[in-house]
Amino acid sequence: MTNTxxxxxxxxxxxxxxxxxxxxxxxxxxxxGDEAKREDDIRxxxxxxxxxxxxxxVKVLLHATTQLPRGGGEKSYPxxxxxxxxxxxxxxxxxxxxxxxxxxxxxxxxxxxxxxxIYVDFLIPNPPRDQKLNGKKVLVxxxxxxxxxKNPEAEIIEVIGNAGDNETEIRAIVLDKGLALxxxxxxxxxxxxxxxxxxxxxxxxxxxxxxFRNITTFTIDPSDAKDFDDAISIETLPNGDIEIGVHIADVxxxxxxxxxxxxxxxxxxxxxxxxxxxxxxxxxxxSNDLCSLNQKEDKLVFSAVFTFSAEAFxxxxxxxxxxxxxxxxxVINSDKRFTYEEAQGILDKKEGLFYDELNMLxxxxxxxxxxxxxxxxxxxxxxxxxFVLDENKKPISVYRKVTQDTNKLVEEFMLLANKKVAEHVxxxxxxxxxxxIFVYRIHDEPKPERLGELVTLLSSLGYKLxxxxxxxxxxxxxxxxxxxKGKPEEALLNTATIRTMAKAIYSTNNIGHYGLAxxxxxxxxxxxxxxxxxxxxxxxxxxxxxEKVSKEEIEEYARLSVHSSEMEKxxxxxxRASIKFKQAEYMSERVGQEFDGIISGxxxxxxxxxxxxxxxxxxxxxxxxxxxxxxxxxxxxxIIGKNTRVxxxxxxxxxxxxxSVDVERKSIDYELVKA
Numbered sequence: 203m204t205n206t207x208x209x210x211x212x213x214x215x216x217x218x219x220x221x222x223x224x225x226x227x228x229x230x231x232x233x234x235g236d237e238a239k240r241e242d243d244i245r246x247x248x249x250x251x252x253x254x255x256x257x258x259x260v261k262v263l264l265h266a267t268t269q270l271p272r273g274g275g276e277k278s279y280p281x282x283x284x285x286x287x288x289x290x291x292x293x294x295x296x297x298x299x300x301x302x303x304x305x306x307x308x309x310x311x312x313x314x315x316x317x318x319x320i321y322v323d324f325l326i327p328n329p330p331r332d333q334k335l336n337g338k339k340v341l342v343x344x345x346x347x348x349x350x351x352k353n354p355e356a357e358i359i360e361v362i363g364n365a366g367d368n369e370t371e372i373r374a375i376v377l378d379k380g381l382a383l384x385x386x387x388x389x390x391x392x393x394x395x396x397x398x399x400x401x402x403x404x405x406x407x408x409x410x411x412x413x414f415r416n417i418t419t420f421t422i423d424p425s426d427a428k429d430f431d432d433a434i435s436i437e438t439l440p441n442g443d444i445e446i447g448v449h450i451a452d453v454x455x456x457x458x459x460x461x462x463x464x465x466x467x468x469x470x471x472x473x474x475x476x477x478x479x480x481x482x483x484x485x486x487x488x489s490n491d492l493c494s495l496n497q498k499e500d501k502l503v504f505s506a507v508f509t510f511s512a513e514a515f516x517x518x519x520x521x522x523x524x525x526x527x528x529x530x531x532x533v534i535n536s537d538k539r540f541t542y543e544e545a546q547g548i549l550d551k552k553e554g555l556f557y558d559e560l561n562m563l564x565x566x567x568x569x570x571x572x573x574x575x576x577x578x579x580x581x582x583x584x585x586x587x588x589f590v591l592d593e594n595k596k597p598i599s600v601y602r603k604v605t606q607d608t609n610k611l612v613e614e615f616m617l618l619a620n621k622k623v624a625e626h627v628x629x630x631x632x633x634x635x636x637x638x639i640f641v642y643r644i645h646d647e648p649k650p651e652r653l654g655e656l657v658t659l660l661s662s663l664g665y666k667l668x669x670x671x672x673x674x675x676x677x678x679x680x681x682x683x684x685x686x687k688g689k690p691e692e693a694l695l696n697t698a699t700i701r702t703m704a705k706a707i708y709s710t711n712n713i714g715h716y717g718l719a720x721x722x723x724x725x726x727x728x729x730x731x732x733x734x735x736x737x738x739x740x741x742x743x744x745x746x747x748x749e750k751v752s753k754e755e756i757e758e759y760a761r762l763s764v765h766s767s768e769m770e771k772x773x774x775x776x777x778r779a780s781i782k783f784k785q786a787e788y789m790s791e792r793v794g795q796e797f798d799g800i801i802s803g804x805x806x807x808x809x810x811x812x813x814x815x816x817x818x819x820x821x822x823x824x825x826x827x828x829x830x831x832x833x834x835x836x837x838x839x840x841i842i843g844k845n846t847r848v849x850x851x852x853x854x855x856x857x858x859x860x861x862s863v864d865v866e867r868k869s870i871d872y873e874l875v876k877a
Contacts, residue, residue: 252290257297302378471769522569578676578719624722694853820870
């Protein structure tokens with residue numbers, strides 16, 4: 203990795219730039235390009251990290267390559283075990299400068315970071331002397347760190363509260379991700395002004411819009427939902443055709459670009475759904491009232507309207523192809539606010555309010571779902587957990603979300619609207635880039651490196667996944683998932699296949715959506731909780747009106763697409779952390795109890811196990827697996843005892859006991875009862 207110019211006696215130093223990931227044990231890995239090519243990461247040994255912290259952009263001096271033991275140590279790498287090493291010589295850009303942790307006082311005051319990837323404690327040189335801080339969680343700002351031989355110095359911004367307390371821990375999760383909880387007062391003031399002027403504004407808008415107020419319309423949402431951003435209408439036309447409208451809250455009618463509300467929503471990019479609360483992107487007076495499609499209220503919407511022939515609803519036709527489609531601004535008045543359970547009960551009983559309409563929608567939804575599967579839409583089975591909390595927000599039970607026909611009904615019509623809006627705009631733009639831009643939801647196909655690892659695992663279990671020049675079709679992925687359904691290795695292969703997938707992101711450069719098998723796809727249906735949907739509404743309005751998008755807007759939408767993807771990831775991390783906190787809190791009351799579990803991950807230090815009913819994941823350390831030396835076989839997703847040859851593989855069912863729980867660290871330790 204070094205060059206020696208002709209006539210030179212010593213090699214020329216080589217430097218690269220990249221983003222660093224660190225571990226709590228002081229080991230680093232710098233990614234310089236494609237995140238999927240983990241074997242190209244540069245390994246930074248302890249002592250060569252400089253002052254780098256997780257996700258910082260750094261400059262690295264390349265050292266020699268090194269031969270690693272099979273499995274790669276702290277972080278596992280593909281088969282060769284050969285890796286480039288290096289040394290951080292400069293931090294080019296900090297990923298963030300605020301951190302959350304717990305105060306420890308012992309002569310000096312230190313912050314022990316909540317983020318377990320941070321390998322150093324922060325010194326607080328001038329802590330407030332009027333408070334007892336030991337054991338408190340606080341938010342600090344990094345002041346200075348230029349000498350890696352010294353602790354970084356920080357100043358306290360906020361004392362959050364006592365570690366382990368619900369409000370403290372939830373607030374700490376959000377703040378540690380660099381996210382904000384409360385909206386500024388100016389945002390609420392602006393929202394109140396919009397609400398006050400809304401009656402007159404709506405009255406004027408109705409005159410300009412297509413009127414659906416006399417057509418059967420309803421919303422179907424979770425029982426605890428407070429904002430309703432989508433509704434569905436259905437009407438039989440005089441010629442026998444059926445017209446179905448997907449109506450989406452017209453947030454962009456109220457929230458104009460670069461107003462205070464808009465700027466705040468841009469920065470947040472998404473609402474955050476934690477276990478015990480929602481942190482909305484917009485003020486609640488907008489999200490739960492003015493823009494929400496509440497029952498028996500006139501509401502402004504942006505709509506995608508589809509016309510199906512009567513044959514599409516009969517058993518004689520297996521297809522549901524829209525004859526016509528229309529996009530534009532409308533007004534609705536929802537007849538009924540259904541919960542998923544209420545609507546499902548009506549379908550199951552075959553009678554009740556709007557049964558005929560629900561049944562017709564369900565027939566079309568099932569046909570749309572089947573068409574998408576045939577086209578290659580990948581159908582992973584996933585389970586979500588929900589918590590029942592007491593008055594102190596402590597979990598008293600955990601249950602799994604049940605997906606029913608009504609969930610799929612709504613999902614299929616939202617998919618249809620998102621797909622057709624993207625197709626419509628793409629047709630308008632054509633290949634002329636000067637006409638404008640659009641915000642797509644894209645999903646890249648799996649990287650060849652990850653597919654290679656999956657194929658190796660599949661081959662060892664007797665399955666084949668046809669690769670063509672390092673690529674695989676989504677149809678072949680679906681065939682594999684059908685093959686393994688009900689087999690003992692189903693959990694293993696489902697998880698392994700999911701891990702090969704890329705992450706869906708927002709982009710103004712369309713490459714299609716691999717997982718859905720759509721050539722064009724966007725997010726149009728949730729503008730109350732996702733800022734990209736607001737951007738899509740604004741762009742669609744431009745193109746319907748035959749307006750040109752300015753160069754400034756084009757640059758802005760490209761930049762905001764990247765930002766929205768980044769914020770979506772942070773919000774998702776916060777949501778998962780809140781679930782892990784509640785799971786740890788739940789299991790802390792059950793230390794010593796036994797449960798059935800499924801191995802959900804394997805590592806050199808033990809196996810991760812998911813409790814079968816509550817999905818509470820914990821670790822069985824190697825020392826609790828038995829008196830043997832266990833070898834980590836990464837390619838096979840398993841560990842194997844050197845002497846006993848006992849194997850623990852991803853997807854295995856085992857009996858576990860709760861050994862210990864650290865609520866603050868959100869960690870659960872299990873021990874093996876019976877394999």
